[in-house]
Structure formats: structure tokens, C-alpha cells
Amino acid sequence: MTPLQNLALAAAALGAGAMNAMAGGGTILTFPTLVFLGMPAIMANATSTVALLPAAVTSMFGYRREVSTHRKWLKTLFLPSLIGGITGSILLLRTPEKVFAGLAPVLVLFATVLFMVRGALARRFLPTSGDAPPQPGQLSSGHWALAWGLQLGVAIYGGYFGAGIGILMLALLGFLGLTDIHAMNGLKNFFNLCINVVAAGYFVMQGAVSWPEALVLAAGAALGGYAGARFSKRIGQDKARRAVIVIGLLVTAILAWQQLAK
Template sequence: MNIWQEAVIAAAAFAAGMINSIAGGGTLVSFPALLWVGRASVAANATSTVALWPASLAGLFGFRRELKGSGRDFALFAAPSLLGGVLGALLLLRTPSATFDRLVPFLILFATLLLAAQEPVSRRLRAGREEGHRPTRAWWTGALIFQFCVGVYGGYFGAGIGILMLAALGLLGFTDIHRMNALKNLLAICINGVAAVCFIASGEVYWTDVLVMTFAAIAGGYLGARLAYRLGRRFVRLAVIVIGLVMSVSLFLR
């Protein structure tokens, strides 16, 4: 890897860390950057997951207050999240590179559309705070199955899992959007964490890239936390949506 490639992936990881700390969707920057410098698609996805995970773990510290009293909810969702994350990662590792190459534009487009839906869904959840209902056992069972599916998708690709989890929590009657965000971030860390372990064990990771990207992502996350109010979530989310659309279109046309 030459110095220019290092600079590109470092800049992408820095931007991804900053984006994740403000609005989410950083994978839509880091993953395409690895493709752009010539990394194989499956290994690029694995590398991006491993590299960004420490930064997301550090970012969870900011939600420690909101997580108080969420132990029971986390315990319920942790198992399907972890199992789904492992299955998704194993599916990725068993997907032929040529097949994954064809899937990449669709995955990026799907994740971009999820990110675009995040704000409307969040508004709907906030508006429905007074409409909280008592979910039945069937609702909880369905939500846990859905969370398992989210885990599979998260282990396989990952971008956009946050909005899926927010929607599930909202349907279960959760009304505190800050607590929901905290729980969502913790579950995402679990999903990406077990996926990262699978990727590391498989050897499908570019370790030089991981080293460069991890430190850049942590630095970006720190700066993003400080710039969050100045830049605004809406501006950052719109920028990521535009990037995701451009990348998906360019990959469709490739």
C-alpha cells in the first residue's frame, strides 16, 4: 500500500468516525474507500467492520446515563443480536467474491435508503410517546426474531442497522428516544463485535489498513462529538446520503 492509498483510507476512516458519532452511516464512506484503493470486496467489508469497532466502543461512553436501567432489555436483545451477527459474518465469509461484488451496489443503496428514513422514523417515534402500548408476548417474540434478522444483516454488511433497531423498539412501546439510541448503539456494538471476531479468525482482514483506520476513526469520533452541535445531524446525514447514492450509482454503472 502506497502513501496515497494510506491517506485515502485514513481520511475515509476519520470521516466515518466523525459521521458515526453525529448521525451514523460511517460505513458508507469507509467501505467504498477500501474498494476504491483496490481491496477485495469481502475483505474490504471485514476490514471496515474491524477498524471502526473500537471507535464505536469509545463512543458508547457518552450514553452511559441513558443505559442505566436497561439491563433487562439488553439481556433480552443480546442473544439474538450476537447469534445473528455471527451468522451474518459467516455468510459473508462464505459468499464468493464475484457474488458479493454484484450485491455491493444494492447493499449500499439499501443502507442509504435506511439512513434517509431515519429522521422520519425518529420523528414518528417521538410523536408517539404518549401512545405507548403494552406489547403482548407475540409482539416480543416477533421483535426478537426481527432483531435476529437485523443481526444477520449487520454481520453481513452492517450499514443502516440502527434505524431497523429503532423501529423495532418503537413498535415494542419504547418512548424515550435517547434511551432507545443508547440501547441501539450497545446492540450494534455487540453485532459488529462478534462479526469482527469472525473476520479476524478467518484472516480476511487487511491489518495495515485496520491500524491506519482505527486511529483515524477514533480521532474522527472525538472531533465529531465536539462538532455535533455546530454541524448538525441533518447536514451530516444529508451529506452521507448523497455520498451513498453517488457510490451506489457508480458501482451499478461499473
């Protein structure tokens, strides 16, 4: 790679790491950058997943305190995250990516709107006692199964393509009644890490990763992920929520433009 190409990859990685820490959508920066530099689309997708793994770790570290207060949710949605991640990665290498990528703008837009109205939905469908956020044990069996199934679907999408997965998980957590945006971001980062670990492992075993580009992206994304986590907590919950919505709409627009440009 030329110095200019390395610079472009590093810039995309920094932005992707920060976006993933706050709301997701980092793939929107790394995937098209790799394709623009001449990499085949499926390899670009797999390389992007592997490269963003360090960012998932560092952003998770940035939210470690918030996550520690929601251990029951970690245990509840851990397994569907793993199963979905490996399922999606297998589908990616066996089916044309454009079939699923074509649905991405609709999925992300729906998730963003759902995130915007998540408070009203949670009060309507998941009443809780007092102001405390609900725990998995407070959910009915139907709601628990729905949460498990929705996270499985999100994880499959994450293992397959992943753009906007953070928005989808934040919307799901909001629907389940969680209200602390920072705790939600921490949980989202943990589940994103679970999904990416199994997906990246499969891509590596299948030889679908271009390592020179992956290493450049990984270094920039790790720094961006930690910085994004710290920045999100400093700007306050209201501003962080607005940032999530703006990023969601931006991701939707970019995905739609990519599909129309094909």
C-alpha cells in the first residue's frame, strides 16, 4: 500500500472506532474505503470485521463500569450473540452480500426511529417497578423469548455485514426498558465484541482476510474506539442520545446511497 492509502485507511479506522463506541456504523467507513482501494467486496467485509475487533475491545474497556451493573443482561443475551455472529459469518461467505446489504438502509432507519421512541414503547409494553431499569428476571417468558430472538437476528446481521448493528442493539435495549444511554452503550459494545470475535475467527480460518490492510485499520480503530467511549460519556446523556440518532440517520443515508449507486 502507498502512504496515501495507509493514511486513508487510518482516517477511516479512527472514525469507525469512535462511531462504533457511540452508536455503531463504523463498517460504513471501513468497508467502502477498502472497496475503493480495490479490494473485493466480500474480502473487504471480512477484513473490516477483523480490523474493528480491537476497537470493540477498547470501547468495551471504556464502558467497563457501566457494564458491571448489568451483569444479568450480559448473561441473558450472550449466547444469541455468539450463535448469531457465527451464523452470519458463514452466510456471508456462502451467499451474495448484496442480498442482505440491500435491506440495510431500511433496517437501520427502522432501528433509529425505534430508538427515538423507545421510552414510550418500554412504558407501554414493559412496565417496571419504580424508576429502576428492568432485569431479565422481571420479563415474562414471551418478552424474554422475544429479546433472545431479536438479539439473535441482530447478531446474524452483525456477522454477515454489520453496518448499523450498534443502532439495532441500542434500539433493542431501549425496547427492553433500559434508559441509561451509557449503560446501553456498554452492553452494546460487549455484545458487539461477542459477535465480532466469533465472526472474525471464522473469517481468519477461511482465509478471507487481507492482513496488511487489517493491521492498519485495527490500530486506528482501537484508538478511535477508546476515544469515542470517553467522549460519549463526557457529553452527557441527552447529547449522546442525539448523537446516536444523527449517526443512525447518517448511516441510513449512506447505505441507501450505496445501494442506489450500484
